[in-house]
Amino acid sequence: MNELLQNLVKLQSLEFAGVKDKNAEASLTELRGKIPPQILGHYDRLVAHGKKGLAAVRGQVCSGCHMQVPLGVVMTLKRGQDIQLCENCGRYLYLPEATKAEVPKPTAKPGPARKPRKSKGPLLLV
Ligand SMILES: [Zn+2]
Numbered sequence: 296m297n298e299l300l301q302n303l304v305k306l307q308s309l310e311f312a313g314v315k316d317k318n319a320e321a322s323l324t325e326l327r328g329k330i331p332p333q334i335l336g337h338y339d340r341l342v343a344h345g346k347k348g349l350a351a352v353r354g355q356v357c358s359g360c361h362m363q364v365p366l367g368v369v370m371t372l373k374r375g376q377d378i379q380l381c382e383n384c385g386r387y388l389y390l391p392e393a394t395k396a397e398v399p400k401p402t403a404k405p406g407p408a409r410k411p412r413k414s415k416g417p418l419l420l421v
Pocket of ligand 1: 350357358359360361362381382383384385386
């Protein structure tokens, strides 16, 4: 994932967790220092309106407004090249890491359980 986007995701999860201890505050200050002011400004405006500044893209749909996201935007996010805004709700878009797990595994087919072969070798009986 794009590093800037990763920082935004972390920032949002920290802010929405509502943790108010010293460690959390230090992490927030550190994260905010890493994010360019214009991006942070846009993010803060969304949060000030009671929205989340970031929305996950699931199945090419923005989780913030449930509108379809153009494939080109999803591809850019997948490559981690750039940050993208939802055209509809204006939130920053990110691809949750879980997307990778949705790819079906060909080896995950549950077969009949094989009984473990009992070895009655002479060495075990001694
Ligand atoms: Zn949206």
